[in-house]
Amino acid sequence: MPKDMRTWIRELEDARELAHITKPVHPHTQMGSLLYQSREKALLFENVEGFQGWKVLGMAPANLRHAALAYGTTVEKLIPTAAQRALSRKPTELVSTGPIKEVILKGNEVDITKLPAHIAGSEETPYIAAGLMIARDPDTGIRNIAFHRLQIKGPRKTGALIVPRHTRQILDKHEARNEPMPVSIFIGHHPLYYMAAASTGPFEMDELELAGGLIGEPVKVVKCETNDLEVPFDAEIVLEGQILPNVREDEGPFSEFHDYYVAGMGKNPVVQIDCITMRHDAIFKAIQNGSEVEGCIFHKVPFGVSVYNHIKNIGGYVNLHNLLVLPGLFGIVVQMTPRFYGEAKQVLMGVLSSPILHPKVAIAVDEDVNIFNYWEILWAINTRCNPQEDIVVIPGARMHPMDPTGFEPFPPGGPYWHRVGGKVIIDATKPPLCAGEQARKPFERLKPMGWETVRLEDFLP
Ligand SMILES: Cc1cc2nc3c(=O)[nH]c(=O)nc-3n(C[C@H](O)[C@H](O)[C@H](O)COP(=O)(O)O)c2cc1C
Ligand SMILES: [Mn+2]
Structure with missing residues (x-):
């Protein structure tokens, strides 16, 4: 059809x-x-x-x-x-x-x-x-x-x-x-x-x-x-x-x-x-642009696709589950299960360095974080990221030419229009699979007693 x-x-x-x-x-x-x-x-x-x-x-x-x-x-x-x-x-x-x-x-x-x-x-x-x-x-x-x-x-x-x-x-x-x-x-x-x-x-x-x-x-x-x-x-x-x-x-x-x-x-x-x-x-x-309206949706899917297909092969294979382009389009959160030390960082470098110019903030979370809930992403950053080693700033990178935080050495209209500025990777994943159960245990999310069997809707009037 x-x-x-x-x-x-x-x-x-x-x-x-x-x-x-x-x-x-x-x-x-x-x-x-x-x-x-x-x-x-x-x-x-x-x-x-x-x-x-x-x-x-x-x-x-x-x-x-x-x-x-x-x-x-x-x-x-x-x-x-x-x-x-x-x-x-x-x-x-x-x-x-x-x-x-x-x-x-x-x-x-x-x-x-x-x-x-x-x-x-x-x-x-x-x-x-x-x-x-x-x-x-x-x-x-x-x-x-x-x-x-x-x-x-x-x-x-x-x-x-x-x-x-x-x-x-x-x-x-x-x-x-x-x-x-x-x-x-x-x-x-x-x-x-x-x-x-x-x-x-x-x-x-x-x-x-x-x-x-x-x-x-x-x-x-x-x-x-x-x-x-x-x-x-x-x-x-x-x-x-x-x-x-x-x-x-x-x-x-x-x-x-x-x-x-x-x-x-x-x-x-x-x-x-x-x-x-x-x-x-x-x-x-008509297409209305602005954050989180139609113009953004036409960016979010193809950009997400391009980055997904780019990073899934980093190091030969990544245990990659999903990703989401964040509001403003300069941020991407990746949901993955890291196997090796440093693997999440390596994948995040790929997010910042793909066919897509926009990504400036790259965040990795584990499979137990719901990336469609910004609350959960922030929770993972707050509880699984040790800033002194898990946040890395890369200065002086080519960025999207419409990012107002960047320096614009050449104006629009010509072949060299671009902006340059900092990018950041935020590894909010827990210790990788190779670290073993003992290292991962402190990061196991609690489950309330009766989870998945006792349902609130069955008790509400
Ligand atoms: C809603 C929307 C509006 C866009 N407007 C422009 C634009 O005005 N100028 C531009 O160069 N790219 C614009 N883009 C981005 C390009 O269409 C997009 O990056 C495309 O992949 C570029 O194609 P190319 O790589 O084949 O040149 C827009 C994208 C979307 C989703
Ligand atoms: Mn093209």
Whole structure:
């Protein structure tokens, strides 16, 4: 069964996870606040003020429970399951047409200011936040897909934030030749496409082939109208265009994943839009960013997967159970059963040094700590960590360029944008298996008398 945004809306509906908002909502003044508040339910706005005829889907996923629904699993099994699925790839299948070609607007017919893009934060202007940008390496022909925030700057113009990763590398090649970089941006699809796009792996990884692996069948693509890229045939909206070589304009501010506005703003690249293709009843996709809202969920799963698959092979094999990306996205807690002295520290170094730039605080806990309960993580740090040996600070490491605690030697907009600062590992595990029962005994958690047999609910009125 193909998966698209329509099947996803039905999945949410069937799981009673979708709220239909029929009262009028203005995307510039009200939608951001409603999305930010809706941590439990996905929202389908059916009456979008000022943009008649449009519907907008947001907070879908609103939380890890929704993400687990998209993967067909539970929150507890989400990262190990998604990590396994991320190893599979399916080549894309070219088809002649699809719903994405129902409406085709070119040249002066293009007006992206008519899209119901919302204003996310109180200091901002409208952004397309759910656009997945496709670009192709001019030397190898390898396709890359990534999220890039797009600030609407006119009927055919957006700004774009491009963190130095794969898209940036492809842009560098075009700019060195002073040639525009063709891009196609698809908006609105099943969340597994978004998860694939936010995955960071080797440069050769085609994220649409990964999306095929995640949905369990090849992604069907159609040719674009104005460039030689291909896009999913069943997306809601596609913007075709080009990034103008060596052009930079002010971009930002924008609500970002860590709950701050000042993130990457400055002189950033500019996209010229040449064509829009879409479904005749296209549904727009809003993404609210900020801590623990939709934008974070699209980070937490692919980042967790990438780090999980990276660390599970450290030293040949790690008794790794699970991990969780913490609020703000700069922290990761790993649940493992260390076998050797120093093994947890070695794994935590891997957490800080994976394809993912964000991790700054890496914490390891044992299998008896529920990582989905922050109370338990703090308990483990407080009771199983001896700071003089279990906390190590690594100064002067490359960190995420939006981490406000870091020093920024180069600003955004260029290939060397980064920040540098400290990172920390916190080993909150008890003595490893090799230490033996006697060494581990003081760390055995108490069990109240009658545990697991005497249940409170049987005694309550
Ligand atoms: C909601 C969301 C928004 C994002 N916005 C941007 C962005 O504006 N610019 C950017 O460079 N990366 C952004 N990212 C991160 C990239 O999409 C992600 O790191 C991706 O893996 C990069 O792909 P690449 O490694 O193929 O370049 C965003 C990720 C998510 C989940
Ligand atoms: Mn990539």
